[in-house]
Amino acid sequence: MCGLAILLKGEGAIISGSDTAEVFPADEELKKNNIEFKLLSKENISAEIDLVIYSLAWKTHEEMTRARELGIKALSYGEALGEYAKDKQTIVITGTHGKTTTTALLGQIFEAGGLDPSVLTGDRVKAWGSSVRIGRGKYFIVEGDEYYEKFKYFSPVGIIIPSLDYDHTDYFKTEEDYKQSFLDWIKVNPQAKLITEPEKGDEEIFLKSKFIFPGEHYKRNAVLAIGMARFFGIKEEDIISGINSFRGVGRRLDFYTQEEIVEVISRSAKILDIPIDKEGADEISRRSRGTPRVANRLLRRV
Numbered sequence: 001m002c003g004l005a006i007l008l009k010g011e012g013a014i015i016s017g018s019d020t021a022e023v024f025p026a027d028e029e030l031k032k033n034n035i036e037f038k039l040l041s042k043e044n045i046s047a048e049i050d051l052v053i054y055s056l057a058w059k060t061h062e063e064m065t066r067a068r069e070l071g072i073k074a075l076s077y078g079e080a081l082g083e084y085a086k087d088k089q090t091i092v093i094t095g096t097h098g099k100t101t102t103t104a105l106l107g108q109i110f111e112a113g114g115l116d117p118s119v120l121t122g123d124r125v126k127a128w129g130s131s132v133r134i135g136r137g138k139y140f141i142v143e144g145d146e147y148y149e150k151f152k153y154f155s156p157v158g159i160i161i162p163s164l165d166y167d168h169t170d171y172f173k174t175e176e177d178y179k180q181s182f183l184d185w186i187k188v189n190p191q192a193k194l195i196t197e198p199e200k201g202d203e204e205i206f207l208k209s210k211f212i213f214p215g216e217h218y219k220r221n222a223v224l225a226i227g228m229a230r231f232f233g234i235k236e237e238d239i240i241s242g243i244n245s246f247r248g249v250g251r252r253l254d255f256y257t258q259e260e261i262v263e264v265i266s267r268s269a270k271i272l273d274i275p276i277d278k279e280g281a282d283e284i285s286r287r288s289r290g291t292p293r294v295a296n297r298l299l300r301r302v
Contacts (some may be wrong), residue, residue, distance in 0.1 A: 001055055002026035003120045003132045004081055006033050010118075010134040011084075018044050027191065029130060040089075042066040053080040056148055078145070081120075082153025085140050086090035091158035091228060092152045092192075094182070098162030098221045103143040104249050105225040106160070107133055109242030110141060113234035117141050124250035131250075139232075147171060149181050158193045158231065159186065160224050183262065193231050198223040205236055209243040213253065222246075 001017070006029065009015045017030070017037040030037055038044055045052065045066040052067045052074040067074050075083065093103040100122040107119035110128060116137035122145075124131050144151035147168045157287075164179060172178040186194060202223045214246055222243055228237050 001053070001077055002029050004053070004077065004084065005030065005035050005136065006130075006132045007084060007118060009033060009035060016044075025124075026131075028100075029124075029132075032130075039285040045070065045072070047072075051075065051080075055079060070301055078148065078150035078153045079277050081150070082141070085142065085154055085156075086225035089138045089141050090139035090140045090142060090154055090156040092142055092144040092147055092151055092154050092156045093162070095161040096146070096163050096165040096167050098141045098217065100249050101218065101252060102160055102162050102225050103141055104196040105222055105243065105246055106228055107141045108246050109229045109234060110137075110139055110232075111135075112245065113229065113238040115139055115232075117232070121249065122250075126249065127245060128241060134181070146181065148276045149185070152181075155189055156192045156230050159189070159195070160228055161194075161196045162221055162224055193228065195224050195227045195231075199227055202226040202230065205230075205239055206243070208236075209231075209240045211243050211246070213248065 004017050005015050005017060017035065018040045019037060021039060027037075040061060040063060042062040042065065045063050047070050049067075049070075049072055051065070054064055054074060054078070055077050057097050058064070059240060064074065092107065093099050093106065101120045103119065103124040104127075107117055107121070107125070110117040110119075111133070116135040117133065117139040118135040118137070119125075119141045120143060121131045121132040122143045124135070142154070144154060148171060161182065164182065166172070166175040166178050168178070172181065186192070205226050206219065206223050209222075211219070226239055226243075229242075
């Protein structure tokens with residue numbers, strides 16, 4: 001919601017919002033962009049409001065009830081983001097893992113290529129100090145959330161899916177349901193360039209770069225982004241420049257402190273502040289209900 005608010009303000013909309021009293025990382029981004037937000041209250045909704053955008057995290061609350069009483073148009077977050085994208089050449093990065101990193105990488109490559117894209121990622125891009133980049137070009141590069149199938153509101157010109165592992169089991173009742181949602185969306189968007197696997201020519205370009213992040217998964221994300229950039233005609237030297245300028249995104253391999261020669265690193269929002277050593281791997285495995293896949297993947301990355 002925060003990123004969409006910033007994008008819409010960049011288009012000239014007058015934006016305000018509301019939430020609970022809980023403090024969120026996005027609060028600072030909203031303040032930095034002079035977007036006012038208040039505590040949830042029906043008093044925040046008045047007749048002069050043109051549109052209410054709501055999160056599906058709330059099934060119902062007093063603001064939505066008040067908006068309906070006043071006849072104000074309401075859109076879910078996914079619907080509103082899809083409306084914003086209609087005027088853009090949209091490239092969606094979706095799937096289970098690697099979305100945020102690949103979105104940020106592709107955004108910085110398009111930036112290096114002079115295409116001035118708008119970009120919306122799931123976390124802060126260190127090069128921009130924000131999860132959002134407001135561009136004036138025709139391209140919109142966006143992290144597509146699969147939860148509640150929010151990606152279905154996009155009619156993109158490009159799709160990258162770095163990985164698919166069964167997720168969001170409260171919404172997708174089976175693994176087949178999860179994968180079928182992607183297939184159905186791809187079928188109704190035949191115009192989109194689809195990239196799911198690295199190609200040799202893209203890997204050769206990657207080898208010429210000075211990419212600073214370790215592991216096969218980071219490499220894969222970068223190579224997929226290279227493939228999409230090449231499809232849209234970005235020159236090799238600009239692709240390499242974009243990759244070389246990439247310094248990561250928030251909560252992925254962030255350095256926090258060093259005590260007793262043990263570096264504490266956060267890989268993602270799901271796995272935080274666990275030492276990356278044998279004991280840390282065991283702890284991750286335990287939290288994953290005994291499944292070693294997550295721990296093994298993490299160790300391979302570092």
